[in-house]
Amino acid sequence: MFTLPFDLLLIFTVASPILGWVSPKQYRAKICGVFAAAALVVVGVALFGLYQDVVANAAVYLPSNALNFATLRVDALSIFMTAIFLGLGFAATIYSIAYVENSGRTPFYFTLILALISGMVGIVFAGDLLALYVFWELMSISSYALVAFFKEEGTPIEAGFKFLIMSAAGSATALFGISLIYGLTGTLNFEGLVAALSGATPNAWIYLAAVFVFVGFGVKTAVFPLHTWLPDAYSAASAPISAILSGIVIGPGVYALAKVFFTAFLPIQTAWTLAFAVLAVVTMLIGNITALRQTDLKRMLAYSSIGQVGYMLIGFAAASQLGLTGTFLQFFNHALMKGCAFLCAGAIIYRLGSRDISGMQGVGRKMPLTAFAFAISVAALVGLPPLCGFPGELTLFSSAVQADLTWLGVALLLNSVISAGFYLRIVYVLVQPVSSPAVEKIKESPLLMLIPILALMVLIILFGVWPDPLVNFAGDAANALISLGGNP
């Protein structure tokens, strides 16, 4: 119906609750988890086939490139994003097998993860704004449910509800913006939008539509001042879900903003580049400075995600191929780094039962592998070479310098210094001597949690030492978007 990988993903999503229903109750979590993980692997294999088509044809259209129907359009950027979604989704699923317990609801947990990934894949496969919006809702609804899924822990319901209200308002705003665009151009197809709007004299309606679309998609991206739901949702969700939310659910927001601003809103580019530059600085400052003050490990990581979103916006401000390469690269790396960090935090909280950082003194002595992976991931988040955060930040920095926004690049570097203050505090606490009886009792994370953590850690080091393939891939993705907008 759509494309092989996407079809498979939807079929697996629908099949997973049925499988959970027929499987014996005591093995439900294991069976459904393994099924979901296997499903993601199968989809990944199918995606590779699609990737070869995309390499051959630049973009694959489904059903066809009609201007007035909902279509899918798969290009290098879509493949790039999907690869991250599947990869981190797979890691989080494996981790979840150890994390969730057997109960009647367990199968739905994995169904929701698959639905969430389906929604995100749909967004990046969408060829027009309508299809994008439909899948956006699929993603949003699954994510509200996942935040509130473990309702016995803390305040997930409240956080999920806050997330729902803000996101739903955002979606409605985005839809309003989309309808304005449709009113202006008579089409929602991205190529149609470029054709209809290129060379158009900017009028107030375009600016209004841009603001609405920005606010709508910006909520999910957690751009200042739309970020307030994020710390609650991330810290209330269970560890694998926090990893997915922070690592990849930011992605569709960044993707949707990039896709719309680099196609439909190209005529008013001079106006929005400066706005993005200012927003980037404010967002990274708010995220990093607030993170400095946190005592709850997951909240700290959540705020730092806002800071990282600020870095990604630099690519928008630079508005060049290099800038977008940096944005996508940073997004990919952030998925690895923050995904790994949240999984490690989850493993520590799972063993220790507390989220207060000051109570974690000496955890590194008891859980050395987890702590080592945590240290590597936060060092990468600071942007230290030779880990994978570095090439991304360097690319963003130089794109800012090339666009004559050196101050923006300097802000990035200073922020990474600020962020060292809280990231490295985590490492510092972990290596302290054991000081409490609670820490004395804990042991290394379970194997199923450790495997995804270590796999992500290896990737963090690998893409830091050998960044070329990834930078190339991100460059292709950026090229795909730039050539769609017809902007050299």
Next chain:
Amino acid sequence: MDTAIPSILLQAVIVPLIGALLCAFLGKYLKRNTGWIAAAATIYSTALLAYVAVQLWTQGGQLVETYTWGTIVFQLDFGFLADGLSIPVALAMSIICTAMTVYSINYMDHRIEHLYGKDKPGTYALYYALFLLFPVGLIGGALSTNTIELFLFLESGLFPFYILMDVFGYKDRHRIAMMSFVWTQIGAAVLLIGAVIAGVKAGSFAITSLSVLSGTDLGLLACGLILVGILMKMGTFGFHVWLPLVHAEHPTSIAAVLATIVGFGTYMIARLLFQNMFASFQLFSLPLMILAVVTMFYGAYLTMGQDDVKRLFACSTIGQTAYSILGLASMNAMGVEGGVFYFISHILGKAILFSVAGILVTQTGTRSIKEMGGLAGKMPLTATLCLLGAMILSAIPPLSGFQAEWILFTGVFMQGLTGTAYMILAILALFATFLTAVYTFWPAIRIFFGPTPAGMEKTKEAPLTMTAPLVALAVISVLIGLFPDIIMHFLTSVF
């Protein structure tokens, strides 16, 4: 030039890193003997560098090893360069690290027992694993061929320093560790901003491509940022707040390493700015010289007021590092050679003096000079070492300090001949050196001579693992002092 050993420079950097991993995992079982693994790793690196040095001496030229890091957006090479500038510096730093590793074995035993009791084997793993990152950072930094790589190696020394200071330091260690970390981190960030701006504009991060910008407006900006970043890390006047505090309160086994990290700025200025951005750098001659002279006097003034034996040597680092800056600021080959030579000589002397302070603290249990006296009879070897260390810093022949200072001031006075202001500064600087003798010998006399106070009668000589490495350093200093050509042969081949 060629060597018979493949990837020799990479090995010199990576072996301590492997040693660090071994220490981290085996430390729990080996306890205090973990130090010997660390020592083996540093000795291996030192041996490799010594071999390269010998080959370089006989064959001349330089040795470059390049490993590709990234090519798509940037040409980023992970290269190692051994030439007449980097090899003596790398070798000297490697020797210091080796000596301090051996010294640590006994010293850390005391320190860990004092802080955490006997049954904490994990602390040994922590200490040695982090300690070995210093040789990785310092040797790697000296051999780096691009600015990003240089930054990476600098950072790999900073973070272990912070944790070691925090976990094993003396009074008020948590606050001071954080303070020094913030200062050096901001210094590193300023340096990185300068380097990245230069790299992005020049299209390559290779240190040699900094020369593309030399003399341009942007070059001036990049040069200024790099210089300020380095000066912050060197604790020159105005940026010195953190240095005496941290230098006094850390475990003395890493004191010499800190003096090396601080002085390493000398090498960075020589390599990045003097060699590759001379047209921009020479504009900073006068301000840098004034800063150096002010720092020299201030450092000496600060030092003379100290009663605490550790803080005494800590404050002197500020003034001593400024000598090297003075040499660099003279903007001629003699001055720069002297500056780098002085850096090498200073870290040898400072390693000896700090370690003597550590010995005094462990053997007597106090840090106050007032409570000590007449210890020469109890610990003759330590007393001799202390006097030798004082002689190195005060530039008394035949130790290395004299040769270094002599060459350095030749350069400074050559610059002095170009203008009255320079000449006045050069003369002032020469007076500042006399103060060194006061603040190094006077406390040595108070500690080791005169009447022995009550309670100090039973003080014993330190064990051999603590004194032997210092004797080795003193011997090296004497050798360099007698045959300055050992260093100068290399340096003159570059400048």
